[in-house]
Amino acid sequence: MAGVFREEHGRLLAALVRRFGDLDLAEEVASEAVEIALTRWPVDGVPPNPGAWLMTTARRRAVDRLRRDRAYAERLAVLRVEAERADPAPAADVGDGLPDERLQLFFTCAHPALPAEDRVALTLRCLAGMTTPEVARAFLVPVETMAKRITRAKKKIREARIPFRVPGADELPERLPGVLQVVYSIFTEGYAAHRSELAEEAIRLARILRALMPAEREVAGLLALLLLVHARREARGDELVLLEEQDRALWDRAMIAEGTRLVEVALTGGRPGPYGVQAAIAALHDEAADLADTDWPQIVALYEVLLALLPSPVVALNRAVAVAMRDGAEAGLALLDELADDPQLRSYHPYSTARAELLRLLGRDSEAALAFRRALELAGTESERAHLRRKLEG
């Protein structure tokens, strides 16, 4: 039964927000409806359409609440008039069945007027249906801190009147990356901390977005990227195991197949976006039998496309490593040395690690040891340090 609630929660909440124009009221009556269901369903049986049952129950609670509190009702009525003024057409029917208003909620939760950390917290809370303590645990912050963060974000939504709407076609290119970024950062948080459940939550959210925006290729690209990286989770283990050392037999082939199909969608029919290109790179790694079998020329080409779309020193670093794999250590090292003065890379341990590896391949062992030590100083987690120590000794 808990599964039913998690599936229905986001949809229920979004529909209630749309109907009543207020996130707090929507959350309150949604959780009341769930509580009622928890006592009634075990006795009466689960209704044939649990979602509709929850919606009707929640709506009745909301109407009761508004009857009791006239001032609040008037305030919401004003809000609704204003919302009509902003968005006179009702929400577009995004599916071909029941209208699903979660997309509006995605855009509200990821609104650029909210701080980035609040966007992530709100999205997990409102769309993934996680409770505040669950969100707090996921980000290893005290529950009180997370509760404050969520309260602050909701206050801003209410008082600055951040709307519940899907941006128009002209605004979408500016706003969609923000929504995708939220989902991606939930995934990377799960990935970095070896927390599968958070990574899976991100994949679930990406799937919802994919269903809601089937024509957006970057949404397909994001889902593909998450699947293609998550497919390697068993081989990564709890410790850091680099791609080259992973047991590829442990990779999730079904997930790779699904991701690869989505890469094709993401890269077909126009200029590719950064998620699509990163997914294509991940797919090439996933399809290779080993490091030598990897299509490095294609990977170099894709990093060059990515670098044009998303100029960043980290992308330049990855390109240099791919060039080393394609053309040899010397060529790669030359590119790395060009990046030596970049302030971001100077404190980024993978840069020093990559340099150390290439120096060692070239037989420049004392310089390599120096670079490994530098990487060791910069490495953030114990498993990264343990890995570098093994390298330094080896």
Add this chain to the structure above:
Amino acid sequence: MKYMLLINAGSIDASGGAAECSVEDWMAYDKDVREAGVLVSGESLADLVTATTVRVGEDGKRLVTDGPFAESREVLGGFYVIDVPDLDAALDWAARCPGARGSGSVVVRPVADFGA
């Protein structure tokens, strides 16, 4: 819903205007705001050297000083109050404002509503 757009001039040129945009840009924007029917009020402020600060101490005495002078890079150069349905609409007007360009910025603040 009313929002105030606080227009912070970045670098100020010799004539006291923001360096990045022309008088024509401002006139065009002002015309758009009026014609869209969203304008509640708006003023541009005279040069900062003409400003005077008043404080009243605990003893009730007023303290009048010249300034303030631009120590921070952001100097309030003018404002609009607009009435639009939601924050997205207010952010659109802010983005169209010539004062948002170059080293300038526009801060969007909802006007507190104590009536509802």
